[in-house]
Amino acid sequence: MKVKNTNKRILRILQAILLIGTLVTTNVLFTMVTKRHIWSGQYVLDNRVGQSIVHTKVNATRGMILDRNDNVIAQQVTAYTLVAYTDKSNLDINGNPNYVKDAKKTAKALKKVLKDIDVDKVTKIINHSKKKKQLQTELGTGTKRLSKATKKKIEKLHLTGIDFVETINRTYPTTPFASNLVGFASYDEDKQEIVGKMGLEQSMDKYLAGKDGEVTYQQTVSGSVLPGTTNVIKQEENGDNVKLTLDQDLQNTVESAVKQSYEENNAESAWCVVMEPSTGKVLAWCSYPSFNQNKHQTIPTFTNLISESAYEPGSVMKPFTFATAIDTGVYPKDKTYRAGSFAYVYDDATKKITRTSGETPYPVINDAMGEDFGTVTFDQGLAYSSNVGICELLANYINYKDYGKYVKNFGFYQKVGTPYLNEVAGQKNLSMPMGYLNSGYGQGSSITVLQLLQAYTSIFNDGKMMRPYVVDSIIDPDTGKTVKKYKPKEVGQPISSDTAKEVRELMSHVTDEDASGAKFAMDGVDMVAKTGTGEIYDTETGKYKEDIYTSSVMAAAPQGNPKVMVYWGMVSTNYINYSAEPFKTIMKAALVSQGVSGSDGNSSNDEDTTYDKWESYKMPSLANHSMNYADEQLAGKKVNVIKIGNGNNVIDQYPYADDTINSNDHVFVLTDGDTIKMPNMKGWTRKDITAFWQLTGISIQTSGYGKVKSQNIEAGKTITSSTHIQVELK
Template sequence: MKIKATNKRLFRIIQVMIIIGTLVSANVLFTMVTKTHIWTGHNVLDSRISNSIVHTTVSAKRGEILDRNGTVIAQDTTAYTVIAYVDSSNVDANGKANYVKHPKQVAKKLKTVLTDIDVDQVADTIQNAKDKGLSQTELGAGTKRISKSKMKKIKKLKLAGIDFEETVTRKYPSTPFASNLVGFATYDEDKQKIVGKLGLEQSLNKYLSGTQGEMTYHQTVSGDVLPGTTNVIKQAEDGANVKLTLDANLQKTVETQLKKTMKDNNAESAWCVVMEPSTGKVLAWTSYPTFNQNTHKTIPTFTNLISESAYEPGSVMKPFTFATAIDTGVYPKDETYRAGSFLYTYDASTKKITRIQSGSTPYPAINDALGEDFGTITFDQALAYSSNVGICELLANYVNYKDYGKYMKKFGLYQKVGTPWINEVAGQKNFSMPMGYLNSGFGQGSSITILQLMQAYTAIFNDGQMMMPYVVDSITDADTGKTIKKYSPTKVSKPISSDTAKQVRELMSHVLDDGAGGEKFKMDGVDMVAKTGTGQIYDSKTGTYKEDTYTSSVMAAAPSDNPKVMVYWGMVSDNYLNYSAEPFKQIMQAALVYEGVGGQDEKNAKKYTSWASYDMPSLLNHSVDYAKEQMNGKKVHVVYIGNGDNVMNQYPNAGQTINSNDRIFVLTDGNSISMPDMTGWTQKDITAFSQLTGITIKTSGSGKVSSQSIEAKQPITSDSVITVKMK
């Protein structure tokens, strides 16, 4: 029985083999007789069939770059390359001739859509393909990886012989978007894939690019793939996605305001970085001039001003000198000095700098900016007025030379920060006695990067703890979502004590006082600390400082007692005296809204997290219903005063700019007024309410209202005595 079963199996196997052999023989015989391939239907004698096997790569999809909320910053999108059929035997689906008959005419028509192409070059490319007996050809520069909209426009021209091959290109939906930071990627003809060429696109290329696959197939002369001949040797692996710490909405605000800064001040360059001092997370990073990442035809500079350009920052360096004096216990808080001009001698044997009132000295006098003479002032006032002479007094008579050098090193200045994936330079330290030492105290003679400055200031804004700035949040697998790398806040060191940091912030709060150096940057209702800087620019060609061009900048943080956000804004321009602080204010306000800090309403009121600006409408002499219609949809908090039906007064006035989370006051003609919940109100809000109602409100402390003497919703009149505490 077993032998018979085995024989049956062998018989069946032999039958199958005979059938397969018969089919193969029939296929060969059919092809020999009919000259037609049985599977594809192609004529085997057709000259367009290639006998070679094509071995090619399969492109991997490049990973996306996203903001912290998942908004796409960079991604691969479908694009199209124009091709021309040049073989007169080529026909379309309807059997009509489909090839380019007149190259020059076709090139001219393509020019109406693809404005950058060279008509003669395109025409010559087509003609050369004809002369070589090719079936089709690409058309060269300006015709590759075009957008879908341009492809559709060309199709509408109905040009015989013109077709498209689908491909991919790199797209930046919101460009310019931190252009020198994010950079750009473009198709590399040699590598036959999209490759990062600048910025994070370049430094993170190994993660973003993925791994290419491999495949083989039979191809016709015209480039068609014969069906059923494709063989995948290796699957392509898509690139990883990169999530940044940047916030797209805030970044757009910064881009807009820097563009305005450049235009209004005829600036050579401008920059802004917004960061969380407690974490080091960079929320916005921009330097101008910038470029369009989708075309990147003209790139004004390949240098990232934030990390790759060393500069002399000017007086924004002064708080570090004060911090050194305070932390080493030598700060002369209650003492005074004579401002105006610092003339000095230097004894090399004792390394002693001695101030003199007059006499001969080989060293140039150091003056306060613009020839100002503040008279006899305290050292506290020295920072508020940004006195260079005050810095010289501290460094010559109080701060130890070696201690100063140690603290600058502890602050991470004149050395690379080490932010992941960011190219940096270290800058140049010049502490040579006596000139280099004195000049460095007010930000001249030595150079640093903006990135170094941001890191150093976190120690002042974060109670002594210095945090490393970082821009990459995570790298994740595009298919599985699995985290490949994760970046977290990094504590670098604690160069100063918490108490020193608080004292320096207190000194910086007076920079915004009326008449002080940073008065123009003061913002109503924002409790802020700041330090301005005006720096000279060294001209390497002449070996001297430029006479009419300076850096103008401001470093600020809010709230002053516990900073949640820090902003460094600046520019290079000849308008260093009368420039507007409005761009900085718009950026700071947007940053505060983002952090949920600025302009918040009563305890339970909604906080708007997106930024918007409006023109205040005219509500005066209209009904309350009309006022509500006008204010509907605006991301502000409206306080209606009184129980009336008509509007008697308003704040702000019509036409003024109002921003997200601002508090708006509308006074009605009602006889009854209820006490509002003033929790979180600023001094500006209190003043507006008092002026509209005529009710006096007494305040104690500073900051925002934390408590009030009359409970909310209680009736109040012009005779009411209201006291609020602020902190």
């Protein structure tokens, strides 16, 4: 009995030894093949220390670029690069084969998510890696620095042998966003970090990039960091955040409007800048052709049209010629001249330009499009954009040396010096009589848009010229403290405050009904403006192009104290019948962004209420309703209601139902009453007068342009269809 029990005990011991031996042997064999413990899953090589200490760089996080309200324009994010395992010996954590078996099939599957990849190229890369017996390979264009969302989509494909390596990338949440100004940064494979390649990303790289750190550690044979051996030699310093003056909402509106102009007119280029004239703070900056900053492999142009491209702007230069004449006290305000064409001779001895009706060796200067305005005042000459008027001022009133001095003081033909922008100076050509005359209306000499913006601040800011700037501040991302702050910079006062106001008054008539900028007029906006049509010099032929021109408009509102200025332009063959709606969209958005209306806030009509903030509404349907209902519908809307007649019910209205109305607009309500009183028309526009006329059937005789300054019938008096009403606009 004892012998049997002993034998059983020995048998159990032998079985246990055999089982343990089998398990140990299995683990050893599994570990030899997979380099991983069968139970823990840990790589055995991780416990073997390498022969050397590893020195490695720790990348600093690149700073963000923000708009003026701290909305993110550019930021660094975690990204993922695709890799394909191509060695058959590669196994996953469960010991299953983990390599790409069918390269073509895998590439086609990836194409479903990554639309930009080339299936044949990806297939070739994978097969080449297999042939070279490489463990893994990256997959080339379109598979690097993918977003987290894209990574998740690929993971759902469950592709064997496809994995991700974590990396970093620069992204632009909203793009295009001032692409030629902000530029872009991308991952540099050689430097193994994100580097600014264009625009502010490049010029401000030293602030944005930060300073990399350095660590040392001991490494296992498999390449893992041995715990407890990491030593920080140098702590990384993250890049500073850069806050711009741009307004994201306004910028997005400008981007859309400029793109519309660019595409509708088949333009070679288009641009727009919105700025505060009192500070030089740029609120929006856009030029086309543009590009997606997240996909910058193909960029139409690296040139920033606003500061790096010189052009002949055309008639937007005329206000500076007028300003020179006014400021030097020689402006012939009450005199007239004969428009149409200007033929002249030049006396080299006296340096005198004299208008002539005889033959001349010099090219005759004509008003644009062959227009002949007849005999006009110089004030009218600016409104009509008469080239001949400019020639008269330069030949007969303005001193040549004075003109050169003022041109210099306005900052033309010299770099502006806006921080972090590349610039060109343009080219001055005033030495010969033709160049001198041409420059007065924006031809023959070239400037930049940036120079023009700076110069116009003196007109819109009562003589004080402000340098445009786009960077508001540089901020430490860790402490939130401001490292560097940029403030408005006055760079001169080329003209007096009185001169600036007088030029603005002249410019206020450019959008009058029969003036050169009539298409840009906006209801409810007291705007000053100047249009420009510029010829384009062809350097190859040495002549001006005959079928393509620069079309632009510089405007500011409100007239008395401009809060915003907008310069919109394009280069296109459509220089006559183009739409002004993109410009109007931008101007309205600019006023909204600044929280102001387009009115000066000093209506001459005592019965009007002036509202400071711009708001837009949809006009309600009032006809066939009571006046009480009309009052309720219009309550809260910042408009001035003109009730026509003494009735209690509405029979007609203007504007019509569903039309857009804006702050400070006049809304006309015609009632069923028998008696109509003469309204106070002071401050009314020609459109207001027409609306009253059409609703009442009472004709009104007008003279002048602008807004009503006087009326022959006293407000409050009863009027009928036989009443003779006269109003003067000014």
